[in-house]
Amino acid sequence: MSTSNQLVVPQASAALxxxxxxxxxxxxxxxxxxGYYGNITTKDAGSIGGSITRKLVQIAEQSLAGQAGH
Structure with missing residues (x-):
């Protein structure tokens, strides 16, 4: 399966x-x-994706707050 999403930092794939x-x-x-996700419900996939997004935003906010404090 091909995807149009490409990581800006390819090394981030393992961390994601x-x-x-x-x-x-x-x-x-x-x-x-x-590796087959066909049996995961849309609701579960959305829950995982939403939680990942929230965590990434939180990490970015903490990083920016740390930079602003220097």
């Missing part, structure tokens, strides 16, 4: 995958080990 698994575990959603 790790974050995806952490968020899914926090939400009690099982991520298939075979």
């Amino acid at each position: 995958d790790q974050l995806k698994y952490e968020v899914a575990q926090e939400l009690g959603i099982a991520i298939p080990q075979d």
Whole structure:
């Protein structure tokens, strides 16, 4: 499956995958080990994506606040 989303920093892929698994575990959603996501409900996928976005925004805000404090 091809995707149009490309990471600006390709090395971030592993970190994003790790974050995806952490968020899914926090939400009690099982991520298939075979990489096939066809059996995950849209609601669960949206919950994972929304939580990842919230975490990334929080990380960015903390980073910016740290830079402003210097």
